Amino acid sequence: MLRPRQLRPATLIEKGSKGAFCCALLLTAGCALEAGSPQEGVGTAEQKIAGGILAPDDPAIVGLEGAGKIGCTGVLVSPRVVLTAAHCLDGDVIRAVLFGSSADGGDTIGVLRGWKHPDHQTHSANHDLGLLLLDAPSDVPPLPLNHEPLTSANAGAHVRIVGFGQTGMDDTAAPRKRQGTSILASVSPSTLTIEPSPARPCVGDSGGPVLQTRGEREVIVGIVSKGAATGADRAEAARVDAALEGFLRPLLAMIEATSGELGDPCALDDNCGAGLCLSPEDAPSFAYCSRPCATSADCLPDMECAPEGPDRHVCRYDGPSPGALGAPCQDHGGCEFGLCAVFAADAPAICSALCFPEDERTCPHGGECTLIPGTDGTFGCAIREEEGAPEGGCSCATPPGARESGDGVVTFCWAALTAAWIRRKGGGRRE
Structure with a gap:
């Protein structure tokens, strides 16, 4: 789950x-589309997806x-x-x-x-x-991602869309998987636009693939996102090739890793050489590889050997975990609550959380709701020194992509996360 x-x-x-x-x-x-001329591989008896x-x-x-x-x-x-x-x-x-x-x-x-x-x-x-x-692998063959950059030269090509969406806004039937053909109309730095030929996405097709034949196989060139402002006959999709380096490849590599070292980021126990992926209570988004220990000498310099249940001890960070409130940060993506802030001119950047002074519980996770200098009235939770972390953080308002409280989702910034672990790991075992 x-x-x-x-x-x-x-x-x-x-x-x-x-x-x-x-x-x-x-x-x-x-969403029902006026069916155009039949396309190869697209039937006309039941114009769904729509089209x-x-x-x-x-x-x-x-x-x-x-x-x-x-x-x-x-x-x-x-x-x-x-x-x-x-x-x-x-x-x-x-x-x-x-x-x-x-x-x-x-x-x-x-x-x-x-x-x-x-x-x-x-x-x-x-x-x-x-x-x-x-929570378990599927035996279904996965589809490959597109690794070739899309350009304006790709405009006009036929693509295939597949999804569980409605066939129209009044469609109340149980969702069924449908496919159709569209035209790749235009390409921008992070998105592509598709037009019906005769099919187009409808409600429920969000997240479905835009597929294009490259050589002898289909690859995923985009993921259906939304309708375009230029008219109902257009839809936008997020480009896959534009997200390979900063998002998809690093995450897939982490998920498939099997020999992570102490302190390395992880998603599963199988990612870690010691078979233990730990999600700390103060920053559960930033799980890291741990291992059983007898003393703190078995752990990294800024870790301690802490109890984990009645029968064993494991290595945990001593103080705020990477990404937790009060932990050092470089940008918003490296923080549990999506906010990296500086609360004084000579202070370091630390992870914070957006807050509102008028709320009864302004900082339920700790700290005081404090105005962030250099912003237009943005407040963040500042951890006091007596709470175990120095005050500080980069003068910045709530960032693009900052996580909303309670959305149950992680926004992943590989560069920030990796940098945090490198800084924290710093030297190896204690002597």
Whole structure:
């Protein structure tokens, strides 16, 4: 099950209701499209997706289940990882993914954790990408990601879209997987635009893949995000190739790792050489590899050998964990609550949390609600020295992609996370 704003062991990321993510798709008076001339591989007897046909032969395209319904689509990109839209991770918890062609049948696999692209902003197609970690591997062959940069030269090419969306705004039938053909109309730095030919996405197709044939195979070139402002006949998708280095490759590498060292980031126990991935209570989004210990000499210099249950001790950070309130930070993505702030001119940057002085419980996780210098009235929770961390932090307002309190999702900043671990690991074992 999904861990919140991160990766907390049993917190699920649920999918939003139709009303919550309707605006992130093609908000039109109705998604039904006037069918154009038949395209190769696209039938006309039942103009669905809208404008497509049933798709029983796409086992890697899955439905995201939450709150008793399928609210979004996703695509398997490795045996335990599903790629979808970041906005699909807002709202109701995603409890499982459905492998099959209809909500009325098929197999499901539970969801452990989820990540959103750190640069994604609500209601924007830019960087609208998320990953879900399954609690067991699937034997379905995953679909490959596109590794070749898209350019304006790709405009005009046919692409295939697949999803569990509605066939129209008045469609109340159980979701069924459908496919259709569209045209890649334009390419921007982080998104692509598709036009019907004759198919287009509708509500519930968010997170589904935009597929293009390269050579002898189809690759995922984009993930369906939203309708474009230029008209109802266009839809936007987040480009996969634009997110490879800063989001997809590092996360997939971490998930597939099997020999992580003490202090390395992790998602599963299997990622760690000692078989122990620890999610600290003060920063559960920033899980790290630990190991059993007898004394603190078995741990890194700024770790201690702490009790873990009645029968064993494990290595934990002594003081705030990386990403926790009061921990040193370089940017917002390196903090549990998505805010890195400086509270005094000569102070270092530390992780904080957005707060509002008028609230009764302004800083429930600790610290005092303090004005961040250099901002337009933004307040953050500042940890006092007596609370175990120096005051300080970079003068900045709430950043793009900052996590919202309680969304149950982690926004992943690989560079910040890796840098934090490098700083904390600093030298090896204590002597």
